[in-house]
Every structure is written in C-alpha cells, then in structure tokens.
Amino acid sequence: MRYMLMVKANGYTEARVKPSEEHNAAMLAYQHSLAEAGVLLAAEELRPSSAGIRITYAKGSEKPEVLAGPFPIDPALVAEFTLINVDTEEEALDWAMRMPIPAERGASYAIELRRLEDKKENSRDPKLFTLEAELKDYLRL
Template sequence: MMATPFEEMLETMGRFNEELIRAGVLVAAEGLDDPTQGVVVDFGGEAPVVTDGPYGETKELFGGFYLIDVASKEEAVQWARRLPASAGAKCEVRRVPTIDEFPQDNEWVIRERAWRERTGQL
C-alpha cells in the first residue's frame, strides 16, 4: 500500500516538474511500471536468457527517472536533493555522455549523428 495517496503524490511531483520546466532544465521525466511486469535479459551464458523480472536478489529498484540538462554535477545534485521522494527512497545521479564525446570518424557514430539530425535530435 502506498504511504502517500496517489492524488497527493501526483500533485507533489507535478509541482516539482513545473519547477524543472520553469528553470528550463527538464529534458524528460517518466515513471516506470512495476518491476514484476518487466523481464530480465541475462547475457551471462552462451545465449541470452529471458526471465520474468526483476533480478531475484534486487532490493532497490528505481520507480522512474528524470533527464535534466544542467551545467554541472553539483547542479544536478541540487535538483536531486529537492526531489519530493518518500522516506527511505534513493535517487541516483549519473551523467549522460553526448555523441560529441565519441570518435567522430567512427562509422557508427556517423550513422547515429545522421539519424539524430534526421529526427531533429541535434
């Protein structure tokens, strides 16, 4: 059972999302479905093995994600500290490398850059 009523949680998260939007840093934000509805593809053997998720020993799973465009790790951490999370929740902060950080003469990087340009992502 959820500790916070669903409507209250939506309002709280909505207000935080609005702050991110007003600050001009929000790129994407999505909730994730219950981990029992997913699958795990394990590449530990000769052929990939698909099993119902989540990993059997997993104790901590993320319920969603934010993708923000900020100037520094410190700024990302400042936003993460403001996340309206419930007691005991955790938030992982990781940088997403840009395509510009990969070798620009690599065939696959060239193809991806062309795809991103065609789809308006560059």
C-alpha cells in the same frame, strides 16, 4: 550535461501503491519548476518489475537467458526517472535534492544521480557549442 535522477524501487513501488495526493501535487510542482528552469528533458514512472523482462548473459555464454519478472528488490531496480540537462554536477545534485519523496510511508527511498555519456560531445566543433549556448540564452529571454 544530461543527468538522470533514478528513484530506486522498493516494496511500495513494486506493489503499485500510489503516493498521497500531497506527494503527487509536490511532484507536479517539482516537475513544473524543472520545466520552467528549462532543464527538464523527461520524467517517467516505470511499471513494476512484474511487468518487466530481464535478459542476462552468463560469463562465457553467447546465449542469453530471458527471465520474466517480478525480480527481487535490489539496489539496481529503478521505479522512475527524471532526465535533466544542466550546466554542472552541482546543479544536477541541487535538483536531485529538491525531488519530493513520499514522507508518509515507512519504506526507505533512494535517488541515484548519474551523468549520461555523450559520445558526440567530444567530437563536436567548439564553435557549435558557442552558437548553441547563445541560442539557449536567446530563447530564455
């Protein structure tokens, strides 16, 4: 199951204030541990909303409104994400709880954990799941 760990934006991430060397080292170690466990699919930092574009559709309107950033800091704004592939939600939560957050800043931080919808998951032959699991076990030796 694929999960996305989304680190929410705050004033520091929007202002592109870089974290400390200690935090960078902790984050690299965290990502290395994800990779060593074979669960890391991607880890990326997003540019601030000032470099973004938002496309919105008003209710009943077919024509979109295109807005250039910056956008107000709200709970929907994401600063970075990590994409992992794990067996259970508990495992995903465990990895999310291990993610280092800069401690030296006075800002609040939030991580949102969400499972990705896998539309093909329900339509695949169960034999393929078994073969895939056996191959993954073999590659982890």
